[in-house]
Amino acid sequence: MSDQDYAVGYGRPPEQHRFKPGRSGNPKGRPKGSHNFQTLLADxxxxxxxxxxxxxxxxxxxxxxxxxxxxxxxxxxxxxxxGLLIKLMGLGGPQSAAGIGQAGVAADQTELTPEQLSQILLSVARDRLPQDAS
Structure with missing residues (x-):
């Protein structure tokens, strides 16, 4: 293809202005080792x-x-x-969801009855209270 056959236009820059082979279009780019939000939060x-x-x-x-x-x-x-605690327990996988099931709530159930809520809160509170020295 000769120079005269090449159509210059949108998405087809002149050959002398194209990126040279082996050269990046963003030479500075993202520095190596820079952290994203997830890494910073985890740290x-x-x-x-x-x-x-x-x-x-x-x-x-x-x-x-x-x-x-x-x-x-x-x-x-x-x-x-x-509510946040229930969502976090669901993110933990089957073992954490099984913990909800032990308290009387199905793991796939999204709405709780007041009785189920009070039962779960009582079991959590019972586990968090200091034990008597008897």
Whole structure:
């Protein structure tokens, strides 16, 4: 094909202005090792912090601490925290969904009756309360 047969136009730049073989159209590009949102969030959630639980100082990851706080809020009756907790348990796979089934709720059920909700909250609260020293 000669130079005269080549039609220059939209999507067909002149040959002298095309990218040369082996050269990128974005030479600076994204730097190697730069982090995206998911990586930054995962790094932050794995950071350990010191917290006091039942008079003892323990080091937990921020993810563990967040989950504990959501469970505590749900146990106190916060419906939004409880809904989020149910969704998070569904994301965990069949083992976490089985935990819901043990409390009297089918794993595929999306709406709870008041009796089921109170039963789940009582079982969560029972697990979170300190045991008597008897």
């Amino acid at each position: 932050e959630l794995h950071t350990r912090v010191a917290v006091t639980i039942n008079g003892k100082t323990v080091r937990l990851t921020k993810a563990e601490l967040t989950i504990r706080q959501q469970v505590d809020k749900a146990a106190k009756g916060d419906p939004r925290a409880f």
